[in-house]
Amino acid sequence: MDVNLKFLALAKDLAGTGDATIRITAEESPFTVGSFLAKLIRTFPRLGEIKDQLILAHNLEYLDLQNPSASFELKEGDEIAVLPPVSGG
Amino acid sequence: MSEISQITLLKNAELHHETYKAELSAEEIGRYARQLVLPNFGVKGQLAMRNAKFLVVGAGGLGCSACIHLSGSGAGKLTIVDHDRIEASNLHRQIMYTTADIGRFKAEVLVERCKNSNPLTLYPPEALCVALTTDNCLELVRAHDVILDCTDNVYARYLLNDACVLASRPLVSASALKFDGQLTVYNFRDSVCRRCLFPDPKILQAQSCDDNGVMGPVPGIMGALQAMEAIKVAAGLEVTFAGIKLHYDALTGSFYRIKLRPRNPLCPLCGAASVIRTLSDDHLGTNTCFSRQPEVPGNFLLDQDSRISSSDLATAFKSETVPNFLVDVRTPAEVQICGFRNSLNLPMDSLLDENARQTVRQKLYQKLQEIPGCSSVTVVCRRGNDSQMAVHLLRKILADVPVILKDLEGGLYGWKRDVDPNFPIY
Numbered sequence: 001m002d003v004n005l006k007f008l009a010l011a012k013d014l015a016g017t018g019d020a021t022i023r024i025t026a027e028e029s030p031f032t033v034g035s036f037l038a039k040l041i042r043t044f045p046r047l048g049e050i051k052d053q054l055i056l057a058h059n060l061e062y063l064d065l066q067n068p069s070a071s072f073e074l075k076e077g078d079e080i081a082v083l084p085p086v087s088g089g
Numbered sequence: 090m091s092e093i094s095q096i097t098l099l100k101n102a103e104l105h106h107e108t109y110k111a112e113l114s115a116e117e118i119g120r121y122a123r124q125l126v127l128p129n130f131g132v133k134g135q136l137a138m139r140n141a142k143f144l145v146v147g148a149g150g151l152g153c154s155a156c157i158h159l160s161g162s163g164a165g166k167l168t169i170v171d172h173d174r175i176e177a178s179n180l181h182r183q184i185m186y187t188t189a190d191i192g193r194f195k196a197e198v199l200v201e202r203c204k205n206s207n208p209l210t211l212y213p214p215e216a217l218c219v220a221l222t223t224d225n226c227l228e229l230v231r232a233h234d235v236i237l238d239c240t241d242n243v244y245a246r247y248l249l250n251d252a253c254v255l256a257s258r259p260l261v262s263a264s265a266l267k268f269d270g271q272l273t274v275y276n277f278r279d280s281v282c283r284r285c286l287f288p289d290p291k292i293l294q295a296q297s298c299d300d301n302g303v304m305g306p307v308p309g310i311m312g313a314l315q316a317m318e319a320i321k322v323a324a325g326l327e328v329t330f331a332g333i334k335l336h337y338d339a340l341t342g343s344f345y346r347i348k349l350r351p352r353n354p355l356c357p358l359c360g361a362a363s364v365i366r367t368l369s370d371d372h373l374g375t376n377t378c379f380s381r382q383p384e385v386p387g388n389f390l391l392d393q394d395s396r397i398s399s400s401d402l403a404t405a406f407k408s409e410t411v412p413n414f415l416v417d418v419r420t421p422a423e424v425q426i427c428g429f430r431n432s433l434n435l436p437m438d439s440l441l442d443e444n445a446r447q448t449v450r451q452k453l454y455q456k457l458q459e460i461p462g463c464s465s466v467t468v469v470c471r472r473g474n475d476s477q478m479a480v481h482l483l484r485k486i487l488a489d490v491p492v493i494l495k496d497l498e499g500g501l502y503g504w505k506r507d508v509d510p511n512f513p514i515y
């Protein structure tokens with residue numbers, strides 16, 4: 001199944017795109033927060049540069065990266081938003 | 090008994106026609122008319138605004154927009170903290186300042202503009218032209234009801250967050266960079282604090298801060314949203330962005346509302362077993378910028394032998410005895426602004442990207458072939474920091490090529506200072 005990715009701010013620059021889809025195989029799910037981030041970084045290696053500075057949101061709800069072993073269910077057409085905090089003013 | 094007889098006759102005094110008004114002056118009613126007629130705000134909201142004390146830290150793009158809205162709406166007390174002075178490069182986004190204000194303290198000018206906009210506030214707005222520190226922050230936060238984080242750096246953002254949790258104040262925080270803006274209200278009732286999301290500021294401070302471009306309207310928009318949330322906090326309206334992060338992408342015109350986590354029980358500040366009980370630099374990291382910090386271990390600064398001064402480079406240009414070419418590691422957008430002709434643009438990003446290195450190597454190799462006898466390369470950037478990092482990276486990429494790599498000390502800023510005062514800087 002396909003999951004939609006939405007990259008924002010610096011994550012957009014590092015991924016090289018604002019929107020992408022990622023294919024999930026049956027064996028991969030259910031994901032843990034940590035294993036999903038690892039898959040993201042495998043697919044978009046430069047995201048690794050800000051892996052400790054990211055917010056991930058599943059259908060606009062926060063995924064807790066401080067608890068990487070928590071699992072979550074992805075469905076066809078779900079969206080994961082990837083954004084770092086912005087600090088400028 | 091007939092119904093008529095049950096009506097109590099009004100007493101004389103109650104029949105007497107009198108006027109009344111809310112506890113607002115006629116001037117106030119006239120000035121705030123357009124928000125007084127709104128049923129969600131009304132007289133109750135206006136009186137709450139008059140009694141509220143707002144602390145705005147940062148008088149840049151966010152602060153200009155937030156402050157003029159707060160004072161216009163009748164904020165009883167408004168204190169603006171910023172120790173910076175106005176520069177020409179601020180004016181495209183810091184909309185309360187004019188060309189004539191260049192060189193003046195931002196907080197002082199912004200307070201003037203707020204006073205002119207609304208002389209009716211309960212107290213005159215106050216400017217504090219000092220840096221926010223661990224010594225003054227907590228006291229300032231305690232003396233106000235609603236705190237607005239309009240700062241531009243991670244250190245100040247955590248300092249305010251810590252003070253707001255320690256003093257139980259809501260923190261309306263916004264930010265703007267490039268085409269992106271964010272907004273959230275921390276520590277309002279049970280909404281998260283900044284450390285619930287990112288406990289350690291040092292991790293965020295590692296972000297490069299020389300990418301300081303921003304489109305003018307973005308901080309204006311975010312500052313206006315910030316004022317709106319601050320007014321809602323003060324007036325007792327439902328606060329939309331407590332526990333919700335708003336992200337504005339100006340390029341696609343999209344707003345995202347991301348529902349944040351509940352408070353983190355393990356938060357080092359607001360959690361059950363909190364370890365942060367005071368404001369201390371030990372918990373706040375640094376307020377100076379790191380440049381990029383990836384794979385060059387330890388100190389990446391070059392020794393003097395690996396650097397060339399602007400004046401020496403100018404001399405070398407004239408003599409043409411030592412064939413030399415320049416590598417400019419700024420972004421292509423920056424290269425379009427100004428620079429050295431015939432330099433090779435290899436953006437820092439391409440040097441850091443493993444996959445781009447082969448291309449980088451080919452370009453350099455080709456350039457070296459084109460200039461017979463060329464044995465030295467000078468690396469240039471804007472300020473002379475990235476160029477040092479680039480020399481390290483290029484030495485790796487060109488490990489097997491006999492070429493001397495140096496960087497231009499002080500970058501284009503140094504060139505302007507020591508060689509060409511008419512050269513533009515940005």
Ligand SMILES: [Zn+2]
Nearest residue numbers: 282285356359
């Ligand atoms: Zn917290």
